[in-house]
Amino acid sequence: MAKEPRPIDELTIWDDAKAMIRKGRAEGIETVHERLAKQTPHCKFCELGTTCRNCTMGPCRISEKNPRGVCGADADVVVARNFGRFVTGGAAGHSDHGRDLIEVLEAIVEGETSDYKITDQAKLLRLAGEVGIATEGRELMDVAEELMECFFADFGSRKKSVSLLSRVPQVRKDKWEGLNMTPRGVDREIAEMMHRTHMGCDNDAPNTMIHAARTALADGWGGSMIGTELSDVIFGTPTPKKSTANLGILKEDHVNLLVHGHNPVVSEMILAAAREPELVARAKELGAKGINVGGLCCTGNELLMRQGIPMAGNHLMTELAIITGAVEAIVVDYQCIMPSLVQISGCYHTRFIDTANKARFTGGIHFDFQPRTAMQQAREIVSIAVEAFAERDPGRVDIPCEPVEIMTGFSNEAVIEALGGSLTPLVQAIASGDIRGAVGIVGCNNPKIKQDSLNVGLAKELIKKDILVLVTGCVTTAAGKAGLLLPEAIDMAGPGLKKVCGSLGIPPVLHYGSCVDNARILQLCAALAGELGVDISDLPVGASSPEWYSEKAAAIGLYAVASGIYTHLGHPPNILGSETVTNLAVSGLEDLVGATFFIEPDPVKTAEMFDERIKAKRKGLGLPE
Numbered sequence: 001m002a003k004e005p006r007p008i009d010e011l012t013i014w015d016d017a018k019a020m021i022r023k024g025r026a027e028g029i030e031t032v033h034e035r036l037a038k039q040t041p042h043c044k045f046c047e048l049g050t051t052c053r054n055c056t057m058g059p060c061r062i063s064e065k066n067p068r069g070v071c072g073a074d075a076d077v078v079v080a081r082n083f084g085r086f087v088t089g090g091a092a093g094h095s096d097h098g099r100d101l102i103e104v105l106e107a108i109v110e111g112e113t114s115d116y117k118i119t120d121q122a123k124l125l126r127l128a129g130e131v132g133i134a135t136e137g138r139e140l141m142d143v144a145e146e147l148m149e150c151f152f153a154d155f156g157s158r159k160k161s162v163s164l165l166s167r168v169p170q171v172r173k174d175k176w177e178g179l180n181m182t183p184r185g186v187d188r189e190i191a192e193m194m195h196r197t198h199m200g201c202d203n204d205a206p207n208t209m210i211h212a213a214r215t216a217l218a219d220g221w222g223g224s225m226i227g228t229e230l231s232d233v234i235f236g237t238p239t240p241k242k243s244t245a246n247l248g249i250l251k252e253d254h255v256n257l258l259v260h261g262h263n264p265v266v267s268e269m270i271l272a273a274a275r276e277p278e279l280v281a282r283a284k285e286l287g288a289k290g291i292n293v294g295g296l297c298c299t300g301n302e303l304l305m306r307q308g309i310p311m312a313g314n315h316l317m318t319e320l321a322i323i324t325g326a327v328e329a330i331v332v333d334y335q336c337i338m339p340s341l342v343q344i345s346g347c348y349h350t351r352f353i354d355t356a357n358k359a360r361f362t363g364g365i366h367f368d369f370q371p372r373t374a375m376q377q378a379r380e381i382v383s384i385a386v387e388a389f390a391e392r393d394p395g396r397v398d399i400p401c402e403p404v405e406i407m408t409g410f411s412n413e414a415v416i417e418a419l420g421g422s423l424t425p426l427v428q429a430i431a432s433g434d435i436r437g438a439v440g441i442v443g444c445n446n447p448k449i450k451q452d453s454l455n456v457g458l459a460k461e462l463i464k465k466d467i468l469v470l471v472t473g474c475v476t477t478a479a480g481k482a483g484l485l486l487p488e489a490i491d492m493a494g495p496g497l498k499k500v501c502g503s504l505g506i507p508p509v510l511h512y513g514s515c516v517d518n519a520r521i522l523q524l525c526a527a528l529a530g531e532l533g534v535d536i537s538d539l540p541v542g543a544s545s546p547e548w549y550s551e552k553a554a555a556i557g558l559y560a561v562a563s564g565i566y567t568h569l570g571h572p573p574n575i576l577g578s579e580t581v582t583n584l585a586v587s588g589l590e591d592l593v594g595a596t597f598f599i600e601p602d603p604v605k606t607a608e609m610f611d612e613r614i615k616a617k618r619k620g621l622g623l624p625e
């Protein structure tokens with residue numbers, strides 16, 4: 001029987017969210033919370049990962065009573081296959097996003113678009129150098145073309161490894177080679193996982209898990225990293241800047257346009273169009289003071305990092321943002337966009353506009369967004385938003401709070417610059433123990449967990465212990481709303497972190513970008529390991545996704561572990577139906593790759609686990625605890 005939705009106070013830690021859940025309920029609008037209640041309890045087999053639908057001799061459910069599927073597959077095989085495909089879905093999402101950036105670079109190189117350009121030329125040349133492309137005395141566009149070809153080839157089948165493995169310490173690469181874990185080509189690993197998990201192929205759970213790790217590595221060091229790096233090349237490498245966050249960023253007297261999804265290729269153009277005088281003038285004609293572009297989820301993070309646009313919210317705020325009644329349009333690209341946004345938009349004057357042929361929404365206004373026609377299409381989209389302002393019902397508008405300030409824009413380049421040109425001061429701060437270690441807190445919200453309670457709770461516990469925190473994805477807005485993304489947040493940090501961040505004028509929690517930008521954290525870890533002459537698994541670092549929900553978060557977690565980073569999840573993936581797979585994930589991987597997952601729902605205990613790990617790693621490096 002379906003349960004009643006939980007009381008509002010149990011759903012979220014935020015007042016802006018509570019106010020909008022209440023407004024939604026009063027207006028008869030169903031959100032994720034009501035739907036979760038209706039879907040609860042979930043199927044036990046699916047939760048354990050022991051259901052298989054990979055062929056029509058099934059579907060099969062593996063249990064103690066019936067330990068084998070029709071074909072003979074046991075729980076280990078079924079769970080490993082399901083988990084493998086789950087991770088692969090995530091790797092495909094990030095990487096296909098990365099490919100879209102290569103295609104924009106291609107359009108630039110081939111002169112098909114003037115709407116996009118190479119903004120950070122120095123970074124393009126640096127990248128080319130890193131993957132072995134000659135740059136001396138060559139035309140920028142020649143180098144760009146060769147880089148584009150190199151990255152396209154990283155998706156294929158002809159390479160022994162993806163090109164940005166040039167960043168990985170040799171010991172780590174040797175480890176991967178010995179395990180058959182070296183990512184060769186992004187699409188290759190993804191396709192091979194689909195093959196392996198077909199009936200009658202890889203029927204050895206640990207072997208399937210190894211390939212899952214390889215596929216995840218192809219995401220982290222391949223697809224995602226290419227996505228991040230080319231986004232910087234095309235739109236500029238982020239530098240520190242101030243912005244604001246929460247639903248209070250919506251403006252009662254402005255046209256409010258929210259961008260949602262992941263790919264800056266669309267949202268950057270929308271922002272540019274929204275700044276054009278003709279469109280602003282039209283907004284004024286209709287009685288608005290201007291056009292306000294705000295971000296949701298990761299495309300919001302991308303624009304926040306580079307352009308400083310305000311953040312309306314993270315995953316569980318996307319429906320609630322529309323319920324303010326103040327949003328003229330929500331413009332989406334792909335990933336993490338709840339289909340319900342179309343219905344909720346329909347309850348207001350809000351226009352729901354989708355822009356990707358691979359992510360269409362029934363009932364949405366569709367644009368087939370292309371580099372060639374980007375700016376023209378962006379103008380049309382913004383114009384739709386502006387015209388919708390005339391239909392706004394002021395009686396239904398409720399913007400529940402004032403925005404809070406945040407600081408953003410911490411690319412590795414920006415951090416190195418803040419440190420005076422090299423990582424050495426950071427290494428020294430780690431060596432002295434002022435910064436005892438670092439943990440990346442990344443990922444989502446999940447309606448099963450009180451929104452942002454763990455994301456914020458863990459960040460606060462870690463900085464108290466002089467552990468630097470890097471945030472990406474939906475943890476960003478959480479940290480921002482909690483005041484952690486401001487230099488003043490050093491008052492919540494331990495004495496060492498307070499000293500270091502205070503002297504640099506930076507927050508103890510650094511915003512490192514979108515989920516794809518977790519590649520920046522990988523790169524930082526590799527650079528630190530390089531600086532110390534050790535493996536990534538020797539570093540006093542960790543990763544966490546406390547409130548994760550998506551296949552992409554699982555891919556991120558697995559590439560972190562496979563890269564040697566001890567990784568926390570607030571709740572387990574659907575693998576508990578296999579002891580073999582579960583034990584591998586939470587202990588067995590340690591011997592193979594020098595790191596494991598650990599599952600812990602309590603943020604205080606999680607911080608203690610990280611503390612123990614960091615102590616051990618510091619000891620291993622001969623550093624004081």
Ligand code: XCC
Binds near residue numbers: 444445
């Ligand atoms: Fe999606 Fe990236 Fe998760 Fe947020 S954090 S809910 S994956 S938007 Ni990536």
Ligand code: SF4
Binds near residue numbers: 058059069070071
């Ligand atoms: Fe059942 Fe095997 Fe087919 Fe899966 S592959 S549905 S376990 S028969």
